[in-house]
Amino acid sequence: MLGEPPGFLYVRDVSQVRAWLPGVPGIAEAFHARFTDHVYPPHAHDTWTLMIVDDGVVRYDLHRHEHGAPTGTVLLLPPHIAHTGRSATAHGFHKRVLYLDADVVDTALAGRVVDEPTLPDDLLHLRLDQLHRVLEDPGAVLEAESRLALITDRIARRLDRPVPPGRPGLAGALRDLLDSRLATGITLREAGAQLHADPAHLVRSFGREFGLPPHRYLVGRRVEAARRRLLDGEPIADVAAAVGFHDQSHLHRHFTRLVGTTPRRFAGA
16 A cells, blocks of 8 residues: 655545545545455536556446456546446556646536546646656646646647647746745646636746746745855754745755755755
8 A cells, every 4th residue: 555645734544545635736535555355336526536546457337338447547537427336356556646726727628528527648648647746745836737737738739628828938938937935836827817827827928938837936036045054054954944944954955956966965065
């Protein structure tokens, strides 16, 4: 069974079921489970259900039509549409699910999703796997938001929904906003509201302009700020809090990756 994520807000473990609230805007719940005999009766959610089948085969009915989802499948189910679920074999199945707020994916796509709930897309599968791993880190909210934005953008493209291009100057405006919120941070939703831009457009525009996603830029700027404070003799724990890291271990991990040495060794050099 997977362990509890550090700093989790809510977790429940029953047999091989694990659920928690990641604290990431747009993600209502993360749910990992391995089932052998459990059969889901007809039910519906008020969220989008975005699922990876990691092992086994899932049989399910959606809108009175039967479907199958083998290992490696990415499956998207729309809000308010009844569906079932069960293992197609005695082996059972293992799944990882994100329940997404109804406004995260364009509800105009619901009809297409009912017709095509399975999304055969290796890149989408990879990005989902990466997002699930990022959700283990409670200090990586901006990174999780960035990855979610790219995932929902990919879904829109897969379903042939036109995605408008970003506008000139958008990347620079986001950079300035990140710089001004170095310690406190900002979510992509907040940035999008302030800059009147879709989160996915923000991530794409920033990457094209600066060669890295917004969360990596912010981490780098925080590490730079930490370097100066450490050399001024400030305690490591105080530095971590002052520059916006979740805690001292969070600073240690990112600082070591970017600088090549630990904060303690750097400060004593």
